[in-house]
Amino acid sequence: MDASFKGSIETIETAKNLQPAVVVPGHGKTGGTELLDNYQTYLSVLYREVNKHFEEDLSDFEMKPMIHEALADFHDWSGYEDELGKHISRAYLEIEAAAF
Numbered sequence: 124m125d126a127s128f129k130g131s132i133e134t135i136e137t138a139k140n141l142q143p144a145v146v147v148p149g150h151g152k153t154g155g156t157e158l159l160d161n162y163q164t165y166l167s168v169l170y171r172e173v174n175k176h177f178e179e180d181l182s183d184f185e186m187k188p189m190i191h192e193a194l195a196d197f198h199d200w201s202g203y204e205d206e207l208g209k210h211i212s213r214a215y216l217e218i219e220a221a222a223f
Contacts, residue, residue, distance in 0.1 A: 127217055128166055128169070128170040128213070128214050128217055129170070129217070131166055132163055132166050132167055132170070135159050135162060135163040135166070136163065138159055139156055139159050139160070139163075142156070143156065146158045146159055148162070150202075151201065161197075164196075165194065165197050165200075168193055168194055169190060169193075169194060169210055169211070169214055170214050170217075170218075172186070172189065172190045172193045172194075173186065173190065173211055173214040173215055173218060174214075174218050176189060176190070177215060177218050177219070177222075182215075183208075183211050183212045183215040184208075186211065187207065187208060187211055190207070190211055191207060194207070
């Protein structure tokens with residue numbers, strides 16, 4: 124695990140402040156800053172929801188249906204279904220580590 128959710132959210136903010144004309148992501152199509160906005164929103168909502176349910180003492184697999192619902196705007200993303208569980212688990216581990 125090379126990146127953190129919080130670090131990625133902050134890095135996207137830095138990239139947005141550069142006001143790029145074109146964004147070339149590591150995956151998917153190129154586009155404008157809306158790509159940065161969308162990915163930052165996805166990461167922020169996911170992290171916030173995992174943190175909320177972590178505080179409720181839910182495990183990662185228990186919170187998945189609620190997080191899936193909170194991420195309704197992203198259900199049509201390519202690979203969303205395959206990656207969601209992994210993203211929840213990684214965010215959970217990050218939040219758990221920060222709690223100690």
